Amino acid sequence: MLPERIPIPESLHSIETGDPIATCLACDAPLLDGPTEYLVEKGYRQYEAYDVQETVFEYAICMDCHAEMRQSFSEPSKRRCQAYLSEHVDLAARTGRLLDADSRDPADWTRQCVVHGTPRDELEEYQVIAHCQGDELLLTHLPLLMGGHAIDALVQRLSSETLDDLGGFRDEHLGLPPELKRDLQGPIVA
Ligand SMILES: [Zn+2]
Incomplete structure (x- = not known):
């Protein structure tokens, strides 16, 4: 079955260019x-006291580069991450439920943490991952939103070797200030 496609929603546009x-x-x-x-x-990071949401980073990575990066994951790292996700999330059921709905609002995919179900508004930190082609968003098990706690849990399942490789990728390409590096390990979910 071919995935459904919709125009890339504004929430996934670059905050720098608006496109x-x-x-x-x-x-x-x-x-x-x-x-x-x-x-x-x-x-993203949210500051409840100030009612402010800040985009901490944003990027797109092509599937070839993503596959290359994934190859640097050690086998035990991959196995532990997959085990964590399949233990906590039924992505197939979720996808079916979302695609069965009458409306096609991509926001429905990212209203809550895919692992814990925490509503987005209650998360201090979260990441959104989406699958696109050209100017379209593909609606599959992605897009998804993962809260900071779930990301931390995944990161804990990575070997130090894999973390070093991801850190290298992050430092080379994202240029984040040191205080934000703790929060970001690079794309580990998709
Ligand atoms: Zn690339």
């Missing part, structure tokens, strides 16, 4: 024309 993210973070390949599939990842 969809145009190039791969790692290889600079153009993304918006042509058949290249890619992931969009955004990280």
Whole structure:
């Protein structure tokens, strides 16, 4: 079955340009024309006291670069992450439920943490991951939202070797200030 597609919603546009993210973070390949599939990842932090939401990072990565990065995951890391996710999330059931709904609001995919069910408004930190091709968003088990606690739990299941590799990727491509590095390990979910 082919995935359903909708125009990339504004929530996934770049906050810098207001438009969809145009190039791969790692290889600079153009993304918006042509058949290249890619992931969009955004990280957020919310300050409840101030009612402020901040985008901590945002990028797109093409599937080739993503696959390359995944290869650097050690086998035990991959196994432990998959075990954690399959233990806590029934992605197939979730996807079926979302696609059975009458409306096609992509926001329905990201209203709560996919692991714990925590509503987005109650999360201090979270990441959103989406699968796109050209100027369209694919509705599959993605997009999904994962809260900070679930991300931490996944990160704890990575080997130090894998964490080093992800840290290298992050430092090379994202240029985050040191105080934010703790929160971001790179794309580990999709
Ligand atoms: Zn790339």
